[in-house]
Amino acid sequence: MRLLWSLGLIRGLVWGIVGTAIGIGFTMLVRMALGKPAWETAPVTFVAAVFGTLAFLAGVGAFADWWRWASGEEAGDPPHHHEGPEWVRYFNFDTDHKIIGVQYTITSLVLMFAAGIMALIMRLELAQSGLQFVTPEQFNSAMGLHGIVMIGSILLGVAGMANYLLPLMLGAPDMAFPRLNALSFWVAPPAAILLFLSLAFGGFDTGWTGYPPLGAVGATGKQFFYLGVFFLGFSSILGAINFITTTLKMRAPGMSMFRMPIFVWGVFAAAWIQLTGTQFIGTSFLMVVLERLLGMGFFDPEKGGDPVLFQHIFWFYSHPAVYIFVLPGLGVISELLPVFVRKPLFGYKWVALSSMGIATVGFLVWAHHMFTVGLPNEANTFFMFTTMLVAVPTGVKFFSWVATMWGGKIEFRTPMLFLLGAFVTFLLGGLTGPFLAVVPVDQYLHDTYFVVGHFHNTMFGGFVFPFLAAIYYWFPKVTGRMYSERLGKVHFWLMLVGFVAQTGSMFQTGLFGMRRRIADYDPSLGFDTIHLIGSIGGYLVFFSMLIFAYNMIRSLVAGEKAPANPWNSRSLEWLLPSPVKGVSWPTPPVVVGHPYDYGVPNATFVRLAPAGGSDRSSQTTTPAHETKEANR
Amino acid sequence: MSTHVSHATYDRLAINRLGLWLFIFSDALIFAILLITRFALFGTSRPEELNQALGLGLTVILLVSSLTAYRAEAAIATGDRSGLLRNLLLTIIFGTLFLVGVVGWEWREAPHLGIVPQEGYGIAFFSMTGLHAFHVLTGVLLLLIVFFNARRGAYGPDNYWGVEAAVKYWHFVDVVWVFFYPALYLVR
Incomplete structure (x- = not known):
């Protein structure tokens, strides 16, 4: 019992339930004091959910240090030493970035499986024309939840x-703001519960877009969706503050911006979108909730509002959001590729800057989601060109990968293998993008499965x-x-085949006019076979993920012991023991060269500072066989 | 397991400042969205009924509070603890006056003048003043915490990040009003 209570997660859940109850009571008392009927589902549950979330965080212990500071005590540095079993730390408010990273990743995978089950429900219904398993309303809920939970999962994965x-x-000891970091993780579980x-x-x-006027009326469930997204956004913004500050202020001596690992560039660029863009989805959802609860007609034309305004605000985040997902992902590709082809990354500086380029251009394209809204032609044309502009920095990355692999x-x-899978699917997604960017084509393809196919290819690629490549690659670490x-x-091949079959069916049915977000279709359209193939592909993807889960759990318990540097990587993290214990870099290493000089004679990336009596002081990042290779 | 970190390499104050500025930048965008909403929905029109005297009075109070907040920070930078306490208290009083003026007076009066939160100009008016008032409230709470910590002698001329952060946040909330006041009361 005491062990159970020592888990922050359990404490948080108990406090959360108590907080929710207090929230319900509080709202009902206020309503009675104002002379209104005590119970009305929408406002009462909304306030209760906010109370519950805050109570969850308090129960976890997220506010403890700030409370100490506010009541005049010295909070001090976050502790680096811990008593008790190691695994307990993963269920608690812990400021160690390695713990938080694992917490985020596991939560992300759990949500990914949950959202995957939603997708299976949809694929099951679509496998055959006619309604067999769910009502159209249930289908729509599954679809909306699949979308938003996947988005949450990806944000947490990043x-x-x-x-x-x-x-x-x-080469930093921890993130710039360890407490804030832990807080931003712990906001996510209650958000997912909501x-x-x-x-x-x-x-x-x-659907996950929550457009008013439909979003502004109807079931109370929508409020939980808006509030959940709002808290997820909160977590994302706080995380971004940490990523940017750490990148700018905590680099090891000698590591200039253009000597950073390329993955960091991806995260850095994405973090700017997280920091700025997220406010837009949060505020747009807040405005819908205000319209629902207080009747403020932001998006109601009868009251002087404008529903299109919502779409502008919403997409100003929600388009760049895909770059929050993709930029770190592409960063992983550029990070791992040189390791597996044993060659320097081609055009490092351009790849680094292309991330910033994508992040910038990403903010100028939002209205390409609104080509059928009826904006002026001038606006549509502008957004058509800016959308195509995205292909330029993305192309820089692609050509860099091809050139890096060339002759490797x-x-x-x-x-x-997962990197190669990413190339195939990202190329499919990338090549279908320009079709959708062109206004007249998009007006035909808008809201068809073609868009769904395009989107899923860009997300998977x-x-x-x-992400899966990264999990396999850093699993030994x-x-x-x-x-x-x-x-x-086996996981890779099943997943690739299943995924291409599934999105292939989406492309084809979409081109022939199959509407998305609809549970049923007319059998006379002749889509039954192709939808069935897509459904089989979808189930194959899920099955391959089960293999992945089995592999991870089994290897965690009984896997072979990993060598110190299984990939002969030059990157800093492989200089530390696996798993890394305690403070990551108590003494920062000194960077003297470039991170991706694979196969370059006598190239050195880093010298470990001799201070602190470290027994690794003599190591450099040139693996032994690399020097041999260079001598040939 | 090594538990000791050499902090000498990191400028904690610079890290804190950057973090705070990033937070403020992000937060400022919520206000920007409401400002855009106001102009997108209502152009440059505004109702004649607004209580101009009250608006101007509140603006003056808030601007003066920024001055006292600045003087609080300047006082502790030179080690003047009583100046810090005096000016913090003045800032808190001005901030509270502003809150009472907006939520207690303006919000009660506006519906009688035909400005209601549910429709028309009131949507912009109440959402903008409401979000701003919420920030003023958090600012006052923050200043109160700093005030009580200062009374316990928590700050000195070399160690006043808490004061600096709260004051910077307060200035930010004031600057927002510098944009909101003309957008709500003056444009034509």
Whole structure:
């Protein structure tokens, strides 16, 4: 019992339930004092959910140090030493970035499986024309939840990779604001709970975009959805403050911006979008909630509002959001590729700057989601051109990868396979993009499965495949054990084949006019077979993820012990023991060269500072066989 | 397991400042969105009924509070603890006056003048003043914490980040009003 209570997660849940109850009571008392009927589902549950979330955070212990500061005590530095079993730390408010990184990643994977089950429900219904398993409302709730939970999962996955890797790669002891970092993780679990609670209150049939006027009326479940997204955004913004500050202020001596690992550039660029863009989705959802609860007609034309305004504000974040997902993912690709082809990354500076380029251009394209709204032609044309402009910095990355691989000796191990999978799917997604960017074509393809296919290819190529590559690649770093290479390869091939089949069916049915977000279709359209193939592909993807989960869990318990540097990487994190214990870099290393000089004779990236009596002081990052290779 | 970190390499104050500025930048965008909403929905029109005297009075109070906040920070930078306390208290009083003026007076009066939160100009008026008032409230709470910590002698001329952060946040809230006041009361 005492052990259970020592877990922050359990404490948070108990406090959260108590806080919710207090919130309900408080709201009902206020309503009675104002002379209104005590119970009305929408306002009472809304306030209760906010109370519950804050109570959850308090229960976890997220506010403890700030409370100490506010009541005049010295909070001091976050502790670096811990009593008790190691695993307990993962369920508690812990300021170590490595713990937080793992917390984020596991939560991300859990949400990914949950959202995957939503997708399976949809694929099951679509496998055959006619309605067999769910009502149209349930289908829409599954669709909206799939979308938003996946988005949450990806945001947490990005934060997981960034948290675990940034200090290790930059030679920093921890993130710039460790307490804030832990807080931004712990906001996510209650936010996810709120998203799923929407199902208990009638679900939400708007899809993840939550457009008013539909979003402004109807089931209370929508409020849980808006509030959940709001808290997720909060977590994302706080995370971004940490990423940017750590990148700018905590780099090891000698590590100029253009000597940073390229993954850090991806996170850095994405963090600017997180910091600025997220406010837009948060505020737009807040405005809809105000319209629902207080009747403020922001988006109601009868009251002087404008529903299109919502779309502008919403997409000003929600388009750049995909670059929050994709930029760190593409960063992973550029990071791992040189390791597996044993060649320097081609055009490092251009790749680094292209991330910033994508982040900048990303803010100028939002209205390409609104080509059918009826904006002026001039506006549509402008957004058509800016949208196509995205292909330029993205192309820089693609050509850099091709040139990096050119003439290289590729090692086809599991992470490398996932990189290749990312190329295939990201190319499919990238090549279908310009069609949708062209206004007249988009007016035909808008809201068809073609868009869904395009989007899922960019997400799988830009995030899911690289994310899985990253998990396989850094698994030995995090756990000190190797995963099963054989199962990893089975996972990859099943996933690639399944995914291409699934999105292929989306492209084809979409081109022939199959509408998205609809549970049923006319059998006379002749889509039954192709939808069935897509559904089989979807189930294959999920099955391959089960293999992945089995591989991870089994390897964690009984995997081989990992060598110190299984990939002969030059990057900083592999100089530390696996798993890294205690403060990541108590003494920062000194960077003297470039991170990706694979195969370059006598190239050195880093010298470990001799101070602190470190036994690793003599190491440099040139692996032994690399020097041999160079001498040939 | 090494537990000791050499902090000498990191400028904690510079890190804190950057973090605060990033937060303020991000927060400022919420206000920007409401400002854009106001102009997108209502152009440059505004109702004649607004209580101009009250608006001007509140603006003056808030601007003066920024001056006292500045003087608080300047006082502790030179080690003047009583100056810090005096000016913090003045800032808190001005901030509270502003809150009472907006939420207690303006918000009660506006519906009688035909400006209601549900429709028309009131949507912009109440959402903008409401979000701003919420920030003023958090600012006052922050200043109160700093005030009580200062009374316990927590700050000195070499160690006043808490004061600096709260004062910077206060200035930010004031600057927002410098944009909101003309947008709500003056444009034509």
